[in-house]
Amino acid sequence: MTDLVNYQLDGKIATITLQNGKVNAMSPDHIAAINDALDKAEQDKAVVMIVGQPGIFSAGFDLKVFQADAVAGVEMVKAGSLLCRRLLAFPMPVVGVCTGHAIAQGCFTLMACDYRIGVDGPFQLGLSEVKIGMTMHHFGIELPRARLTPSFFQTAVNNAQMYSPEEAVQGGFLDKIVPADELMKAALDEAKRLADLNLHAHKATKLKMRAGLLKTIDEAIEQDYKEQMAALNK
Numbered sequence: 001m002t003d004l005v006n007y008q009l010d011g012k013i014a015t016i017t018l019q020n021g022k023v024n025a026m027s028p029d030h031i032a033a034i035n036d037a038l039d040k041a042e043q044d045k046a047v048v049m050i051v052g053q054p055g056i057f058s059a060g061f062d063l064k065v066f067q068a069d070a071v072a073g074v075e076m077v078k079a080g081s082l083l084c085r086r087l088l089a090f091p092m093p094v095v096g097v098c099t100g101h102a103i104a105q106g107c108f109t110l111m112a113c114d115y116r117i118g119v120d121g122p123f124q125l126g127l128s129e130v131k132i133g134m135t136m137h138h139f140g141i142e143l144p145r146a147r148l149t150p151s152f153f154q155t156a157v158n159n160a161q162m163y164s165p166e167e168a169v170q171g172g173f174l175d176k177i178v179p180a181d182e183l184m185k186a187a188l189d190e191a192k193r194l195a196d197l198n199l200h201a202h203k204a205t206k207l208k209m210r211a212g213l214l215k216t217i218d219e220a221i222e223q224d225y226k227e228q229m230a231a232l233n234k
Contacts, residue, residue, distance in 0.1 A: 004033040007040055012195040013188065014046035023059035024052055026105045028072065030062070031079045038086065047092050047195045049187055050113065052099035052106075060104030060128070074228040080105045081139040081221045087112035088210055088217070091203045093194035097187045098165075098174060104128050107173055108140065111147040114206070115190055118174040119183045124162040125173050131160035137228075138220035146213050148172040 006017040016037040020030040034050075041048045052058060061080060066073035087094050087109070096113030102125045110116045110125075118125075127144070129136050136157055144157050152171030155161040165177045178186045194202075207214075 004030045005037050007037045009040075009044055009046060012046055013049060013191045014041040014044055015049045015051055016041070017051045017053075018058060019053060023056055023101075024106070025062035026058055026060060026076075026080055026109075027062035027065060028076050028079060031076070031083055034083060035086070038090065042091065045092065045199075047191045048090065048094045049097055049191050050094065050109070051097040051184075051187070052102075055100035055123070057096075057098045057100060057102040058106030058109065059101060060106050070232050071229075074225065074232065077137065077228065078221060078225050080108065081137075081217070081224065084108050084112035084139075084143060085214065085217050085221065089207060089214055092199065093191070093197070093202060095187055095191050095194070097183065098125070099183065101125070102173070108143055110173060111143050115194070116174045116176075117183065117187050117190060118165045118168065118177045119180050120165050120177045121180060123165055125165065125168040126160065126162035127156050128160055128162075130158060137224045139217060139224055142213070142216050142220045 004020045006019060008015045016034065018024045018034070020027065038048065061076055065076050093115070094113045096110040096116040098110055098116060098118035100119060100121070100123045102110055104127055107125055107127055127136070127140065129140060141157055144153050148156060149170070149172050156171065163171060163173065165174065168174045169177055
């Protein structure tokens with residue numbers, strides 16, 4: 001693949017490891033590299049594991065892009081939302097492997113996976129947008145609305161609350177946490193279990209159960225892009 005991700009296929013399991021600097025900032029190039037890896041996994045008909053680096057899954061979008069070019073920032077947000085949309089409808093099961101901190105777009109990416117397993121430890125997960133002065137975009141409201149518990153939806157989206165891995169399980173960011181030395185084995189065990197499903201039934205059921213969410217997200221992404229571009233042209 002590229003230096004931004006590593007793609008490894010082992011039997012029925014494709015591992016996509018994020019490796020963009022110290023915090024796995026999701027730049028436009030990084031998002032494109034993830035999509036390229038997903039293309040490969042789709043061709044290989046493989047269950048996907050998306051894995052961070054030790055101590056960090058992703059700290060979110062590359063803020064330098066926002067600072068350098070406002071239009072590029074809008075395009076990056078759209079690309080990140082479309083990546084999550086793709087994961088929600090991906091034809092094969094997707095396991096998010098949270099190796100540490102997960103902030104903003106890092107959390108959105110996890111929320112778009114079919115199963116999320118994280119490492120226990122002194123890490124934080126959450127949506128920091130409001131804290132850093134960004135009004136949450138429509139997509140950033142609708143995906144958490146679907147994946148988080150009602151009380152965590154309020155505190156995560158509007159209050160920018162950060163959570164420990166244990167709290168993240170309670171709220172719906174993660175499905176399970178394990179000690180660091182057990183993380184990859186536990187993730188692989190779940191990926192193998194998912195690989196043994198009837199994958200045609202998995203795909204059809206996923207699309208059926210998420211049909212309403214996907215429609216809402218498509219509308220949200222379109223609305224976000226129009227509003228953000230209009231704001232730049234004022």
